Amino acid sequence: MPKPMRADARRNYERLLKEAALAFTEHGVDASLDDIAKRAGVGSGTLYRHFPTRQDLLGEVYADRIDELADQAVEFGASGRPPGQALADWLQKLAEQLIRLRGLRALLGAAMADGSTPVISGCSGRLTDAAGELLTAARQAGAARADLETAEMLRLTHAVAMAAELGADGPPDVRRCLVLMIEGICGDDRRAMSL
Amino acid sequence: MPKPMRADARRNYERLLKEAALAFTEHGVDASLDDIAKRAGVGSGTLYRHFPTRQDLLGEVYADRIDELADQAVEFGASGRPPGQALADWLQKLAEQLIRLRGLRALLGAAMADGSTPVISGCSGRLTDAAGELLTAARQAGAARADLETAEMLRLTHAVAMAAELGADGPPDVRRCLVLMIEGICGDDRRAMSL
DNA sequence: ACCTGAACACCGTTCAAGT
DNA sequence: ACCTGAACACCGTTCAAGT
Secondary structure, three states: OOOOOOOHHHHHHHHHHHHHHHHHHHHHHOOHHHHHHHHHHOOOOHHHHHHOHHHHHHHHHHHHHHHHHHHHHHHHHHHOOOOOHHHHOOOOOOOOHHOHHHHHHHHHHHHHHHHOOOOHHHHHHHHHHHHHHHHHHHHHHHOOOOOOOOHHHHHHHHHHHHHHHHOOOOOOOHHHEEEEHHHHHHHHHOOEEEE | OOOOOOOOHHHHHOOOOOHHHHHHHHHHOOOOHHHHHHHHHHOOHHHHHOOHHHHHHHHHOOOHHHHHHHHHHHHHHOOOOOOHHHHHHHHHHHHHHHHHHHHHHHHHHHHHHOOHHHHHHHHHHHHHHHHHHHHHHHHOOOOOOOHHHHHHHHHHHHHHHHHHHOOOOOOOOOOHHHHHHHHOOOOOOOOOOOO
């Protein structure tokens, strides 16, 4: 139970979040923190008081997006869709967001990289759980390869979202990327290439 | 035909390359340029004279690695292996290097991202060509999906190499990652999931 | 309790002065 | 022709002083 903030503190907190969101989409994840503080009309110390690290700031900025994605996973799972379809649909939502929001991508990338920082693993925990249930259901329906783990699937999606952005030709084609990824995820027994 | 450098210039050039390679593997792609200059025993201006941008420096540091990979692609293509196998084997070599050498990964990532800078597209041009021939042969043998483009394949490999490093559990498993990618690349007609 | 902004450390880049 | 290193701009982070 977070004790209520003083009025001015809360106002600064919200201004910072708003300006940070703007800065991250405009200038990328490495946007100047000093700039964010200036635009929010507060001293730089205030920013650090509220958000000790850049990751903390990222986490708060995108907390809602992450929650929405987790909600959607639960919703898709209960929608009556075939489990494989539910997973595919959700992965598409995830990939779309990862491509659109660079900050979210950096945040989840860090979350999957170490998973140590409590802030980060905390905010991505629900997401991982929800994704895991979608995957389990798909596996049981024979729609996903049996040896695929949740973390692995999320890492791969993350990677594909990055690859999509590397493509110079116009806005990245989410579907195309997912086709490539999913047809791998499905698994097959044609092995014209082997390792 | 690059006109020969003055003796001291050449010595500094080589010292810089050596220290840069060290710094990139030790501290990542964002290693301090000033530090590199200091360790090489030259002024920072000298570094900028030889390598106007960080990309230029990266390009020179990893030029040999890129050439080796291109050579290997040609060699595998002429080795008598089934075309699908030749492609798979080469992709494994590529992925291994991308995972091992962070600097090379950053460089090729940039090369595939815009492909504009002459230095970058220059050094990666041979690589792309060689990879393209391997892919074409594999396609004609029915070992690779018909709609897959070379740039797309390389971007995907790059992405998969990044995903591999996100895994916290020990050294990244190249083979595992490639299995996931290749079984997607091969294409199949089982579509338990669809988009 | 919270905020401000000066101060410090660090890095990239340029350029006048030196050889 | 090439090198040096001081100078400048910029950023992150801390902390003493203020309310």
